[in-house]
Amino acid sequence: MPPVKVLNKQWIYAKRPNGRVSSEHYEMREAEFNTELAQNEVLIKAEYISVDPYMRIQQAERHSFDAPHPLGTVQGAGAISKVVDSKSDGFKKGDWVLGYSGWQLLAKCHANDLTKIDTEAAPVTTALGVLGMPGRTAWFGLMEAGRPKPGETVVVSGAAGAVGSLVVQFAKKAGCRVYGIAGGANKCQFLTSKLGLDGAIDYRQFHDADSLSAEVQRLTKGVDIYFDNVGGMITDAIIPQIKLRGRVIICGQISQYDGGIDTPNRGPRFLQHLLFQRATIQGILARDYTHRMSEMLEIVSPWVRNNEIVFEETIVEGFDKLPDALNSLFEGANIGKLLVRV
Amino acid sequence: MPPVKVLNKQWIYAKRPNGRVSSEHYEMREAEFNTELAQNEVLIKAEYISVDPYMRIQQAERHSFDAPHPLGTVQGAGAISKVVDSKSDGFKKGDWVLGYSGWQLLAKCHANDLTKIDTEAAPVTTALGVLGMPGRTAWFGLMEAGRPKPGETVVVSGAAGAVGSLVVQFAKKAGCRVYGIAGGANKCQFLTSKLGLDGAIDYRQFHDADSLSAEVQRLTKGVDIYFDNVGGMITDAIIPQIKLRGRVIICGQISQYDGGIDTPNRGPRFLQHLLFQRATIQGILARDYTHRMSEMLEIVSPWVRNNEIVFEETIVEGFDKLPDALNSLFEGANIGKLLVRV
Numbered sequence: 270m271p272p273v274k275v276l277n278k279q280w281i282y283a284k285r286p287n288g289r290v291s292s293e294h295y296e297m298r299e300a301e302f303n304t305e306l307a308q309n310e311v312l313i314k315a316e317y318i319s320v321d322p323y324m325r326i327q328q329a330e331r332h333s334f335d336a337p338h339p340l341g342t343v344q345g346a347g348a349i350s351k352v353v354d355s356k357s358d359g360f361k362k363g364d365w366v367l368g369y370s371g372w373q374l375l376a377k378c379h380a381n382d383l384t385k386i387d388t389e390a391a392p393v394t395t396a397l398g399v400l401g402m403p404g405r406t407a408w409f410g411l412m413e414a415g416r417p418k419p420g421e422t423v424v425v426s427g428a429a430g431a432v433g434s435l436v437v438q439f440a441k442k443a444g445c446r447v448y449g450i451a452g453g454a455n456k457c458q459f460l461t462s463k464l465g466l467d468g469a470i471d472y473r474q475f476h477d478a479d480s481l482s483a484e485v486q487r488l489t490k491g492v493d494i495y496f497d498n499v500g501g502m503i504t505d506a507i508i509p510q511i512k513l514r515g516r517v518i519i520c521g522q523i524s525q526y527d528g529g530i531d532t533p534n535r536g537p538r539f540l541q542h543l544l545f546q547r548a549t550i551q552g553i554l555a556r557d558y559t560h561r562m563s564e565m566l567e568i569v570s571p572w573v574r575n576n577e578i579v580f581e582e583t584i585v586e587g588f589d590k591l592p593d594a595l596n597s598l599f600e601g602a603n604i605g606k607l608l609v610r611v
Numbered sequence: 612m613p614p615v616k617v618l619n620k621q622w623i624y625a626k627r628p629n630g631r632v633s634s635e636h637y638e639m640r641e642a643e644f645n646t647e648l649a650q651n652e653v654l655i656k657a658e659y660i661s662v663d664p665y666m667r668i669q670q671a672e673r674h675s676f677d678a679p680h681p682l683g684t685v686q687g688a689g690a691i692s693k694v695v696d697s698k699s700d701g702f703k704k705g706d707w708v709l710g711y712s713g714w715q716l717l718a719k720c721h722a723n724d725l726t727k728i729d730t731e732a733a734p735v736t737t738a739l740g741v742l743g744m745p746g747r748t749a750w751f752g753l754m755e756a757g758r759p760k761p762g763e764t765v766v767v768s769g770a771a772g773a774v775g776s777l778v779v780q781f782a783k784k785a786g787c788r789v790y791g792i793a794g795g796a797n798k799c800q801f802l803t804s805k806l807g808l809d810g811a812i813d814y815r816q817f818h819d820a821d822s823l824s825a826e827v828q829r830l831t832k833g834v835d836i837y838f839d840n841v842g843g844m845i846t847d848a849i850i851p852q853i854k855l856r857g858r859v860i861i862c863g864q865i866s867q868y869d870g871g872i873d874t875p876n877r878g879p880r881f882l883q884h885l886l887f888q889r890a891t892i893q894g895i896l897a898r899d900y901t902h903r904m905s906e907m908l909e910i911v912s913p914w915v916r917n918n919e920i921v922f923e924e925t926i927v928e929g930f931d932k933l934p935d936a937l938n939s940l941f942e943g944a945n946i947g948k949l950l951v952r953v
Binding site (some may be wrong): 521 | 668675676839842843846861862863864867871872875876877878879880881882883885886887888889890891892893894895896899
């Protein structure tokens with residue numbers, strides 16, 4: 270078969286944001302794409318592309334957990350794709366696959382960098398959600414760093430988000446009293462009605478950490494585990510409520526990503542409270558547990574299959590919408606995992 | 612023997628400090644003291660009385676690790692005393708004992724609340740230092756919360772103090788590269804010359820966290836374990852230098868005790884850095900390890916006996932000087948353990 274040239278579309282990360290990331294920091298590139306494959310390569314076409322808060326961290330100038338995302342390259346991202354052509358025995362046309370192929374319609378990947386998705390087992394989109402990176406982060410972050418015990422009190426910030434909405438459910442299954450912090454009545458309703466939490470707090474109703482802290486105290490009577498996706502004022506409010514030998518898991522600090530990464534914002538010092546309570550804080554990343562994915566899947570996949578867990582998704586339509594969808598994460602627009610269908 | 616009335620002297624905690632504690636927050640009380648003992652009671656006369664930074668925490672209005680120290684009562688403190696009279700089989704006149712008898716010359720204690728000091732094994736004052744509460748804090752804080760590995764880099768704030776000067780030596784014995792932060796050239800000289808550290812930084816030479824941080828980076832090339840007795844600007848400077856899977860041990864926050872406990876000061880947010888490095892912070896208190904004292908003594912007592920460890924002391928003369936001695940801790944006047952000889 271002679272090489273075929275088709276048109277590909279890519280979103281190029283073009284300009285570092287100082288504050289909020291938006292479409293002005295990206296450029297759409299359309300270019301001819303040579304579909305010829307080398308041995309062990311697979312040609313894929315994206316169907317669902319991920320937008321995640323960590324992308325904003327990598328756009329900062331400082332070295333975070335990685336070097337800064339290079340300018341002038343395709344925005345990195347997880348994607349669920351269909352195989353268009355394959356020179357690997359492991360994949361055939363029509364297979365659904367998960368890979369880190371970024372914000373582009375077509376990609377050539379080495380077979381080693383793709384994972385086949387079992388479409389019988391669960392909806393394909395779960396590979397970017399409850400059975401993928403967010404699920405792994407929620408599961409190991411809570412279970413390994415949090416070590417929940419039945420009867421303990423768990424508070425989760427960003428509780429209606431991709432990771433938070435799973436953490437709260439895993440904590441309920443562990444026998445904990447679970448409270449979610451989220452922005453807006455709609456999300457709080459989701460947390461208490463649909464996820465069955467013991468309570469939810471709309472942080473937007475509170476204008477300072479002290480009043481929010483008082484509400485956390487009133488509702489929870491003290492916090493054993495705080496799973497933090499947000500940071501800032503919400504964390505300022507919760508840390509004083511941490512009980513003896515409490516555990517704080519830092520999974521994200523989304524409130525700080527609009528500029529607080531390169532130049533930290535200021536907030537109340539709290540290390541003395543950790544001292545008094547002999548509490549711990551631990552930062553975790555999804556990649557710390559990649560090699561242990563099968564442990565999580567063995568437990569969580571049956572819950573997905575048997576509808577024992579809610580895996581909410583917000584799906585934005587259109588490849589053109591990727592930068593706007595990323596931006597909307599920082600507006601708190603989504604419930605559950607945010608995906609773009611292309 | 613008929614009851615004998617003698618004169619006792621006590622320092623009464625009389626007034627809550629807002630900022631720095633000083634003699635104005637204490638009242639000296641002299642009163643007749645009935646020396647008659649009940650069964651199992653022991654009459655002791657203090658010889659060395661302790662002053663420790665935690666006393667200032669208990670003087671704050673808020674509940675810290677304990678309820679606030681009650682006003683109008685003898686200042687609580689560890690003391691090394693001699694037995695004057697005894698109605699316990701376990702103690703006889705002339706024995707040296709350790710107890711929590713506070714800032715007073717004479718006390719009647721239940722035999723259960725006293726520990727006999729073996730005067731052959733080590734100088735009696737070590738019972739309030741390297742073989743006592745500060746030693747226990749240093750040992751278990753570093754070994755259990757820090758988990759040092761040979762070749763790792765350890766930084767200690769308050770490195771010339773009662774706890775810090777032991778932590779740095781324990782870390783050297785664990786095979787680590789060890790750097791101390793202290794105030795003044797004299798203390799830094801002590802750290803490098805007498806304790807053999809790999810380096811010391813006089814934080815008073817730096818007027819902001821960024822310049823101090825740059826010096827920490829230049830000297831250490833990154834920090835695996837940070838043992839923090841001080842907090843504030845020093846901690847602001849060191850946290851950005853914490854390496855992957857680093858461990859921060861919060862043993863004290865002495866820079867915050869002059870008022871930052873009731874109303875926290877503000878400083879740069881750093882939880883995102885913990886996230887990127889997947890580092891941990893853990894608060895520890897001496898009392899967490901009281902039941903494991905024998906484990907520490909089994910290892911550290913021979914080091915004391917064989918002069919393998921430096922246990923520096925600063926001794927202030929005179930019962931009258933107790934409030935001033937406590938105050939001087941917050942001026943950073945002492946090297947090693949600060950004691951008052953009465």
